[in-house]
Amino acid sequence: MKLPLSYLAVATLGGLMPIASASEEKITQFYKLKGDETPEQKIQIASNIVPHARQLAYHEEEFIAFIHFGPNTFTGKEWGNGKEDAKVFNPTKVDTDQWCRIMKEAGMTKVVITVKHHDGFCTWQTRYNDTFSVLASPWENGKGDVLKRLSASAKKFGLKLGVYLSPADLYQIENKDGLYGNLSKKVKSVIPTDPTTFQSDPTKQRKVAAGAPTFTAVVDDYNRYFMNQLYELLTEYGEIHEVWFDGAHPKRKGGQTYDKKSWFKLIRQLAPDAVIFGGPDIRWCGNEHGGTRKNEWNVITMHDMDNHSGLDRTAGNIGYESEIVKPTFNVYGKEYKANYLNYTISEVDTSIRGGWFWRNDHEQPVKSADWVFDVYERSVGGNAVFLLNIPPNKFGIIGERDQKSLLEAGRRIKATYGTDLAKGFSSDADQNALGDKNLDTYWQPKAGLNGEFTITLPKPQTINRFTLQESITKIGQRVKKHAIDAWIDGAWKEVSHEEAIGYKRTHRFPSVTTDKFRVRILDARATPSIAEVAAHFYKSPPLAVTIHANAGKVELSTQSKGGHGGHAAKVKQEIRYTLDGSEPTAKSTLYAGPFELKDGGTVKARSFVDDAMGEITTTRLGISNAGWKVTASSAQGGYDAAKAIDGNTASYWHTTWSGQTPAHPHTLTIELPTQRSIAGFTYLPRQDRRVPDSMIEGFKVEASRDGEKWVEISKGEFGNILNDPSQRTHLFKKPVDIKFFRLVSLSSPQGKPYAGAAEIGLLAK
Structure with missing residues (x-):
């Protein structure tokens, strides 16, 4: 027989207390599961757990x-x-x-x-x-x-x-x-x-x-x-x-x-x-x-409240209903019993x-x-x-x-957020407590898991940010799906939709000018609430420049962030750049298309829109990889060594993982067309997933003029490469004349036996 929630004993930091209904007394921070709750009961309990006072302050x-x-x-x-x-x-x-x-x-x-x-x-x-x-x-x-x-x-x-x-x-x-x-x-x-x-x-x-x-x-x-x-x-x-x-x-x-x-x-x-x-x-x-x-x-499942409470929870769906109802959860391949629901x-x-x-x-x-x-x-x-x-x-x-x-x-x-452009709004909400900066006061639909309300601004405003907050202190986190509409040209137009809210959800969307918004709650775990609404405008600077080079050709571009800023997504921008280390100005070289930089160097670039200018992007580029020959001590089919110098950050070299897996050290060798003075190299690990396979942590670099006699010229470590897989630069103590460059992988994060690279670049003197 399914028990109503009111019959459940609820563990709080202050002891045990019964829940009278889904919208009255709440569970503070955690609930100890008995083991016989139905999936529906678990979800209902989770929707009634609220933060401890120290968590709210956090x-x-x-x-x-x-x-x-x-x-x-x-x-x-x-x-x-x-x-x-x-x-x-x-x-x-x-x-x-x-x-x-x-x-x-x-x-x-x-x-x-x-x-x-x-x-x-x-x-x-x-x-x-x-x-x-x-x-x-x-x-x-x-x-x-x-x-x-x-x-x-x-x-x-x-x-x-x-x-x-x-x-x-x-x-x-x-x-x-x-x-x-x-x-x-x-x-x-x-x-x-x-x-x-x-x-x-x-x-x-x-x-x-x-x-x-x-x-x-x-x-x-x-x-x-x-x-x-x-x-x-x-x-x-x-x-x-x-x-x-x-x-x-x-x-x-x-x-x-x-x-x-x-x-x-x-x-x-x-x-x-x-x-x-x-x-x-x-x-x-x-x-x-x-x-x-x-x-x-x-609210997520937890094994206990002390020794295992800090387990890494990397899954993207942590806290979803599908996870809350499970009797166990997995961390790095190890199974743990879900004994608690914890905020x-x-x-x-x-x-x-x-x-x-x-x-x-x-x-x-x-x-x-x-x-x-x-x-x-x-x-x-x-x-x-x-x-x-x-x-x-x-x-x-x-x-x-x-x-x-x-x-x-x-x-x-x-x-952007220091000014609430919705201040002084009026609303048709049942409880007009949406702008008092108090999570304890809130609007709720009269019944069911969905509902809507409108707010009317004192005057038309240009808006591209809209923030919602649930009453996590009195009701709990419940909203599963919602949307924001703006009144434009005499009709409602959806400008953004998201799912969960909790303490705060900020919608980012292309700018609209209006004096009226509608909030629609489309689904929730239990009767939902909205405690606060606010509207803002972000006037973004011109977009940042992306610098990409391959085979000595340099391309500069800007990438729109979906019109989330104050400039229109398709606004015309100029890109200007320098090669001498100076700061790009409105008088610097105008980018008109790809240009050659075979010997590498430092490129500084920024975009301009009218009198506004974006941030400076600075990239030290390696020498042209045209004519390079590359080999590796081991490579999985489809992940050959050439992937490490193809100019495509989405592809990568990876040592063999099928069949017999060779252990460290692994080597990647590059033969240059002619002898060059090299000051260092860049290393970009795989970019598709945050996994240790194919990432290099400890390494050494060897150089040769003939491909037979090798000399170690440097040694190092790419610290925290797994959690921060960004491009790394390693400079030698002094430039070295080489024709053959060899990167030797000595270790990989978490002790994995593999090595690999998305891109390797060689820096000129």
Whole structure:
């Protein structure tokens, strides 16, 4: 017999409470499944789960900053190995005021800093590691504290603060006296522990301020170490609003496990307003290149609320009804039982640079303001939060290119979304609470899963953005399909349609001038609600230029974004470019068609529309690949070596995967028509999917003048290539005269045995 929802016991953070009806009392954050619910009941329960207060505050933060700053900033690596000399961390000017001022000007609301990355180096004055931390650094004679500075600056500029503490710790793995995986027994431990008796007597407490909380846990050495550092971070640097746990495991030792249940308990008591990333509150978006899903549903299935709550959930249909009703879910091929329905928010984390850490300013690309603004609209306007990494350089400041891009994106955000062009509208909605900036007040159709209402603006306006918000606080996320119509030439015309809404959904469409819109809810999980509507106009700059080269021929083009900006999709644009490194102006060379650049070089280009000009696109192009001969040590049928130099980014070389699969190393050899002086190369991994197969991580480069005698000329690593498969540039220490170039793949992400490339380019001296 099917039970009505009112008979179900509902788990909340405050205990158990019954649900009276589908639109009355709600479930706060999670529901523990009994196992006998029907698919219909699961969907109904999911439609009644609402966020915890800290999650709602997180939703409202919308656009936040990430800081990666540590030894990797100085070594040029994405992931350190824990064997670095602590003295390598020696910035000459750590200006956290500059960081926060830029973030605030860009419209960001919070900054999250990596106080310990996977290498294990601690950038605050910890009591529990004086050998691989700022205590052992020459920076400020070992007295420096990055987090202390940032905490003060964040408070000064009105930003919230979060901390990233990596569970993985290579220093504790590689150090002979390291705590990670040392096979220590779990024993009763007091947190905070006296560092002088950390292992000999973990029940001895270090001195704390009167009334400060203490904790008791049965844990091994590493978990005790981790919890003591958490305690420091959460009690000595002001209010913490986010704790970030990365799920990466660059190396394991001794079967080490994490006692996340104890970690989370400590966090909930010391920082009750902090959301946990990699825990029950926030989840990874599934990539690190700014990708967003078509729909973000906040309620998903979960195995438990602690140790497995941070599992990577990369599927595009996570939270869909088809997934909610399943008794299990799959993560990287492993099956987990779905024991909970949990409200957890997607965080779109990506970096403004090509990599999480600053490397240099001559190879490392910086994303454009166009890109930042687009990711902002897709994430914040797609029911997620946008976490953008802005890594300081080795001096301790944010670089000029990063500043320029971020501040321009922030200017566009403010210019577009700082003004609601629908302000003062009238509506035929039953409840006229659609413009009071309060998610607790809302419109609902009188009955059923669909309905519509109209809003009339005080005067006609030109609009190309329309935002909707559901009452996720009182009703829940329910809308499955909806559309926006505009009143044009005496009739309704659909201008946009989407599916899920949640906290916020932003519609982007070609500009229309009207004084009336209609919102149609076409389908929902239960009686839907709309709490807020807003209308905006984005005046986009001229479109960015795309630079493409093959066989020495260079083509420049602009690609329309579907008319989502203030310019018409078919507006005539001029493209002007330079080859001498200077900034293109209205007097620079006008692009009239493909031109030759056989020896490669740096092309800078931008588009112009009347007096407006777009962002500059800068690309360093390699020498012409005409006449190249290419071979590989292994190639799957249809994925031969020639695909790596065909000028087509959609095709790629891939080593053999059928039959006997050869292991690393793999080689790709290019024979040039004549000997050339080469300064480096570019590598573009496969672009069709974010999978490790055929991607190169560790590599070396060999050169030859005769194809027989080879000399190693460089070695390196494409860090984070799987999650950020963008083109990488690798420069040699000095140019080398070669006729034969050989790229040797030494390793692939996730230990895969394959290698490959979408495009390889060779850079001239």
